[in-house]
Amino acid sequence: LFGCGCGTETPEPQSSRSELATPAGDARPIAPPxxxxxxxxxxxxxxxxxxxxxxxDEGGMAHERPAFExxxxxxxxxxxxxxxxxxxxxxxxTGYETQAEGFGDGMVMDQSTxxxxxxxxxxxxxxxxxxxxxxxxxxxxxxVSWNDASSFCAWDGEGTKRLPTE
Numbered sequence: 001l002f003g004c005g006c007g008t009e010t011p012e013p014q015s016s017r018s019e020l021a022t023p024a025g026d027a028r029p030i031a032p033p034x035x036x037x038x039x040x041x042x043x044x045x046x047x048x049x050x051x052x053x054x055x056x057d058e059g060g061m062a063h064e065r066p067a068f069e070x071x072x073x074x075x076x077x078x079x080x081x082x083x084x085x086x087x088x089x090x091x092x093x094t095g096y097e098t099q100a101e102g103f104g105d106g107m108v109m110d111q112s113t114x115x116x117x118x119x120x121x122x123x124x125x126x127x128x129x130x131x132x133x134x135x136x137x138x139x140x141x142x143x144v145s146w147n148d149a150s151s152f153c154a155w156d157g158e159g160t161k162r163l164p165t166e
Contacts, residue, residue, distance in 0.1 A: 038076060047074040052166055077164060082152060085137035087124055087144070090152050098124055099145040105129075106143045124148075 032044040053067035054060035090096060100106035106122030108129065109115070121130025127143045135142070144152070146163070153161040 032074075036074075036076075041079055042076045043079050045072075045075050045077060048072060075164070078161075081140035082149075082156075083137060084124065084135050084139055084141050086156075087141040087152060088137070090155050094151075094155060096148075096151060096155075098143070098148045100124065100143050100148075 030044075030046040032038055032046075036044065038044045049069050049071050051067055052070050054064045055067050058067075091098075100123040105118050105120045106127070106129075107116045108119040108122050108127070110117055119129035122128060122132070122143055124135075124141050124143045126132050126134055150163055153163055
């Protein structure tokens with residue numbers, strides 16, 4: 001994952017602040033229903049229809065076709081990707097060990113060849129391996145698996161958050 005956004009399936013009141021959402025291509029903000037309060041770090045996304053996948057003439061990979069429309073219920077999602085600092089808070093509070101840390105290495109894409117390689121020591125703090133730089137605290141966390149991100153969401157939302165789906 002390159003970042004982790006967490007959302008709730010059914011928005012429930014969580015604070016006294018309401019945040020407005022703006023649908024793509026529309027300059028008019030959509031206010032959440034009066035019974036939905038949006039926490040400061042989250043935004044409200046109204047229900048609607050969205051296209052998933054790509055059309056044949058748009059390129060993309062075979063598994064992304066055919067494009068289809070899906071009706072999506074309203075949801076809340078984190079305003080920003082999870083940072084290294086926030087993930088560090090999770091690890092410190094829970095003692096969590098990521099899958100990359102457990103394995104001792106992680107997959108890194110070689111930008112010159114476009115191929116993935118297993119790199120010793122690649123984890124959320126040093127995403128390019130033990131010989132790479134430590135990632136700055138204000139950058140999005142990487143080198144986390146779906147399981148790692150899901151565990152973070154459960155901790156961050158005290159059981160009310162989950163990873164968003166397609």
